[in-house]
Amino acid sequence: MEDATRALGKGTLPPGPVPEGLIRVYSMRFCPYAHRTRLVLRAKGIRHEVININLRNKPEWYYTKHPFGQIPVLENSKCQLIYESVIACEYLDDAYPGRKLYPYDPYERARQKMLLELFYKILGYQNTIFFGGDCISMIDYLFWPWFERLDVYGIADCLNHTPALRLWTAAMKQDPTVCALLIDKNIFLGFLNLYFQNNPDAFDYGLTC
């Protein structure tokens, strides 16, 4: 895992220039926004190095990479800096050859961007602990199954971003109904494994009877 390195904090030395043929991403192992960029780097097979930043104790030099010290930031060997996760992802798709992640068709590209706006609107709708107010209600139950499945993979909390969603996930897991129906991680992964092999026994995975 390229990103399995300790986060750099205050008092650390700034890293040197990025060698040619490589691109650098300033990241944090649990940040979902940086995760986007790392996904695109991996999906396109782009040679890269990862420098993790301690977001609670940022190195002074990091503000020369991003005015507010946010991640992710891309830095290439020409010292060009690109930030905002969506902009970074699009830059990588444009700048590097191989598999294109955005479609070629302008309308299909626009559709993807509209979907992303929808996603932000969902996150933006939340100004109370639960999506419907201070108590759990229908909309929370309607959203939960997808988030529970993502949670099984361990999606990351990020110290700076979407704290509301992190709080919501934690609050949901305290709800007796959600608790009672919580899927066991190993059983779910076992199911998925068989399911993707088109194994008809997938559906009964984990049953002891």
Next chain:
Amino acid sequence: MSGGSARSLAKGSAPPGPVPEGLIRVYSMRFCPFAQRTRLVLKAKGIRHEIININLKNKPEWFFKKNPFGLVPVLENSQGQLIYESAITCEYLDEEYPGKKLLPDDPYEKACQKMVFELFSKVPSLVTSFLRRQNEEDCYGLKEELWKELNKLEEVLTNKKTTFFGGNSLSMIDYLIWPWFEWLEVLELNDCVDHTPKLKLWMAAMREDPAVSALLTEPKVLRGFFNLYLQNSPEACDYGL
């Protein structure tokens, strides 16, 4: 190219028919700065289009089928494809239509335009808050916040040493941010650019652009619209017609 000065469609109006081939339709409102972005790009690229104005204070029911959020601008083409969110419509037009490219081909330069766009992102809501302010105490606070944001843009022009935000020629990012600068004069916020000389020069250069000047609204008409809009009048969108 018709409809720019057509009365807006409101509740109870019949939905428009399909878009004829060879044309693209934009659902708009004459005074909406977001829709103005799309109209600027349509004009700058010489794209044949028709405009249907929507009464935003009394929306037709059928309009929510065009955009579930019920907002303008929305593009509709002859294949019935719908595109909304102003920045997305502008990028779509640039990609889909030939002629002068407004976004650069170079991935880094394109990314830079998008980063400037993010820098600008607080301005629209600040300007709207200023328009809606209830009392003069809010005025100074909002102006201060606006100064801060405008300073960020001034810094970009200072670092780039170019007239426009994308280089020495006008490009997409300039059109995307222009509409709010057009409002500054009417809102008596012109002094906000007194400390940002490059931005002031940029504004003057923008006014020379054919697309920008073709779409300029007379300040007194804009003022008339603001007055009615603040009173939530359903006549606001058609002011001056």
